[in-house]
Amino acid sequence: xGKVLEVKDLVTTFRIGKKExxxxxxxxxxxxxNETLCMVGESGCGKSVTTLxxxxxxxxxGRVVSGSIKLNGQxxxxxxxxxxxxxxxxxxxxxFQEPMTALNPLLTIGRQLTEGLRLHLGMSKExxxxxxVAYLEKVGIANAEERMKQYxxxxxGGLRQRIMIAMVxxxxxxxxxxxxxxxxxxxxxxKQVLVLLNKLKKDVSTGVLFITHDLGVVAEIADRVIIxxxxxKVEEGDINTIFSKPLHPYTIGLMxxxxxxxxxxxxxxxxxxxxxxxxxxxxxxxxxxxxxYATDRCRAEVPAGMEVEPGHFVACHKVEEEMRx
Ligand code: SF4
Numbered sequence: 456x457g458k459v460l461e462v463k464d465l466v467t468t469f470r471i472g473k474k475e476x477x478x479x480x481x482x483x484x485x486x487x488x489n490e491t492l493c494m495v496g497e498s499g500c501g502k503s504v505t506t507l508x509x510x511x512x513x514x515x516x517g518r519v520v521s522g523s524i525k526l527n528g529q530x531x532x533x534x535x536x537x538x539x540x541x542x543x544x545x546x547x548x549x550x551f552q553e554p555m556t557a558l559n560p561l562l563t564i565g566r567q568l569t570e571g572l573r574l575h576l577g578m579s580k581e582x583x584x585x586x587x588v589a590y591l592e593k594v595g596i597a598n599a600e601e602r603m604k605q606y607x608x609x610x611x612g613g614l615r616q617r618i619m620i621a622m623v624x625x626x627x628x629x630x631x632x633x634x635x636x637x638x639x640x641x642x643x644x645x646k647q648v649l650v651l652l653n654k655l656k657k658d659v660s661t662g663v664l665f666i667t668h669d670l671g672v673v674a675e676i677a678d679r680v681i682i683x684x685x686x687x688k689v690e691e692g693d694i695n696t697i698f699s700k701p702l703h704p705y706t707i708g709l710m711x712x713x714x715x716x717x718x719x720x721x722x723x724x725x726x727x728x729x730x731x732x733x734x735x736x737x738x739x740x741x742x743x744x745x746x747x748y749a750t751d752r753c754r755a756e757v758p759a760g761m762e763v764e765p766g767h768f769v770a771c772h773k774v775e776e777e778m779r780x
Contacts, residue, residue, distance in 0.1 A: 456487040456488055456489065456490065457487065457488050457527075458485050458486070458487055458488075458525075458528075459486050459487060459488050459490075459526065459527060459629045459630050459661075459662030460485065460486040460509070460524075460525070460526055460630050460662055460664065461485050461523070461524075461525040462482065462483055462484050462485070462505075462509070462522070462523070462524050462525075463483045463522055463523040463524075463525075464481045464482075464483055464521065464522040464523070465479050465481065465482050465483070465505070465508060465519065465521075465522035465523070465524065466479055466480060466481055466519070466520045466521045466522050467479040467501075467504055467505075467508045467513065467517060467518065467519050467520065468517065468518060468520050469504075469514075469516050469517045469733065470516040470517075471516070471733075471734060474734075476733045476734055477520075477686060477733075478501055478504045478517070478686050478733050479501045479504055479505060479508065479686050480685075480686040480687050480741075481522065481687075482501070482505065482683070482686070482687065482688045483522075483688065484681050484688065484691065486630065486662035486663070486664055487662060488629070488660045488661070488662050489656060489657060489660045489661070489662070490662055490663070490678045490679065491652075491653070491656060491662075491663040491665055491676050491677055491678050491679075492662075492663070492664055492665065492677070492678065492679050492680070492681060493665045493666075493667060493672075493673045493676065493677035493679070493680045493681070494664060494665070494666050494667075494680075494681050494683060495667060495668065495670065495673055495680060495681070495682050495683070495709070496668065496682060496683035496684055497668060497684075497730050498668065498730070499685075499730055499732075499733070500683040500684055500685060500686065500730075501683050501685070501686040502634075502666045502668075502683060503634055503666065504517070504686075505664075505666075505683075506549070506632045506634050506664065506666060508524065509524055509526075509531070509547070509630075509632065509664075510543060510547060510549060510632065511531070511536065511539040511540075511543075519532055526542065526546060526547065526629065526630060527546065527629055544571060544574070544575055544626060544628075545575040545626060545628065546628055546629050546630065547628055547629070547630045547631075547632065548623035548624065548626060548628035548630070548631045548632070549623065549631070549632045549633075549634070550616075550619050550620060550623055550631065550632070550633045550634070550636045551619075551634055551635075551636065552634060552635040552636060552638050552639055553639060554607075554612075554615040554616050554618070554619040555607060555615065557619060558607040558615060558618070558619065559607075560606065560607050560608060561606075562606070563603065563604055563605060563606055564591075564602055564603055564604075564605055564606070564607065564610075564618055565584070565587060565602075565603030565604060567622060568583075568587035568590070568591070568603070568618070568621065568622050568625065569583035569584055569587050570583075571622060571625065571626055572586055572587060572625055572626065575626045576626060576627075584603075586625055587603065587621075587625065588600060588603065590621040590622075590624065590625040591603070591618070591621050593621065593624075593655070593658075594617040594618070594620055594621045594624075594651055594655075595617065595647070595651065596614065596617055596618070596621070602614075602618075612639060612640060612644075613640055613641075613644035613647075613648070616636060616637075616639075616640060616644075616648055617648065617651070619636075620636075620648070620651060620652065620655065624655045624658075624659060624661070627659045627661070628659075628661060629661060629662060630661065630662050630663075630664065631652075631656070631661045631662070631663045631664070632663075632664045632666070633652065633663060633664070633665045633666065634666040635666055635667055635668070636648065636652075636665075637649060637667075637672060638667075638669070645672070646675070649672065649675045649676050652665075652676065653676060665677065670709065670710070670713050671713070673694070674694070674698065677694045678693065678694060679691065679692065679693050679694065679766075680692060680693075680694055680697040682697075682703065682705065682706050682709070684705050684741060684742050685730070685731050685733075685737075685741040685742070686733070686741070687741055687757075687770065688760070688768070688770065689703045689705050689706065689742065689769070689770050689771070690702065690703040690705075690706045690767075690768065690769050690770070691766075691767070691768040692766060692767040692768065693766060693767075696764075696766070696767050698710075702763065702767075702769045702771070702774045703769050703770070703771050703774065704742065704746050704747065704748055704771065704773070705726070705742050705745075705746075708724075708726040708745075709726070711723070711724040711726075712724060712725050712726055726745055727745055727747075728744055728745035729745075731744070738754055738755060739752070739753050739754045739755045739756050739757060740753045740754075740756075740757065740758050740770075740771070740772065748773045750772065750773075752772050753772055753773075756772070758770040758771050758772050758775065761774075761775055761778065763778055
């Protein structure tokens with residue numbers, strides 16, 4: 456499997472007032488073709504900033520300070536804004552939580568679907584129309600020809616999200632970034648959208664970066680998982696490893712904070728303390744104020760992270776010390 460995306464030591468900052476604060480603190484990860492990497496963490500951990508850094512859509516006060524982002528082997532951080540703009544939609548597609556932010560309310564669904572195909576794949580009007588209808592059918596939309604004539608406001612949230620998926624996947628991007636795409640949908644529609652994304656990923660061999668805070672969704676869709684905490688990657692592994700033997704205290708805390716309907720005596724244990732603000736200065740491990748195992752070393756030294764077994768990465772002094780015993 457070829458690598459679609461390679462992110463290495465990515466540091467992104469936001470300027471607030473006169474100071475610049477690190478929002479991503481040197482994160483690294485790869486995504487292969489036909490693979491879904493779920494990025495998990497509480498709000499403010501840096502998930503969305505990671506996607507915006509990759510797409511070159513950071514707000515005016517944000518910037519990538521250092522590190523590398525490669526898409527199909529091409530370095531993105533040194534490209535011009537125009538070059539990167541050219542990759543969006545064609546090589547990189549994005550699905551948001553609220554499809555109305557990406558759909559134009561003034562244009563019909565058909566116009567929006569065919570425009571992308573004509574622009575990115577150079578299709579004729581007829582070809583683009585045929586492909587658009589085929590993709591609407593692929594995402595399970597009945598009466599596709601009729602839907603092509605409708606405007607976004609005439610459709611339900613679930614239908615709009617399917618149309619968004621059809622629009623992005625019809626262009627057959629190498630990388631799909633899905634930022635909480637199912638959060639606003641009810642559970643049955645959510646399940647259908649996840650099944651659909653999985654199917655289209657396989658059809659097109661796309662690499663998917665799926666952002667979510669919902670471990671139930673992760674269990675449904677992920678091949679691999681990366682856990683972020685306050686701008687740092689704290690753990691990464693394949694789906695079975697992360698669910699069956701999580702090692703980082705924060706990952707374990709996240710698992711214990713989710714209800715488990717299979718166990719009668721399961722008690723939800725919320726992670727103590729509060730999630731830090733980006734402006735908060737915390738020395739050493741950013742999780743130490745909330746960690747029951749924090750030591751003086753944790754308060755002084757940022758854990759470098761180690762591969763505890765092939766493909767399983769953890770950044771924690773306690774885990775590292777136990778491994779070395
Ligand atoms: Fe807890 Fe220390 Fe590990 Fe951080 S490095 S998670 S504070 S044990």
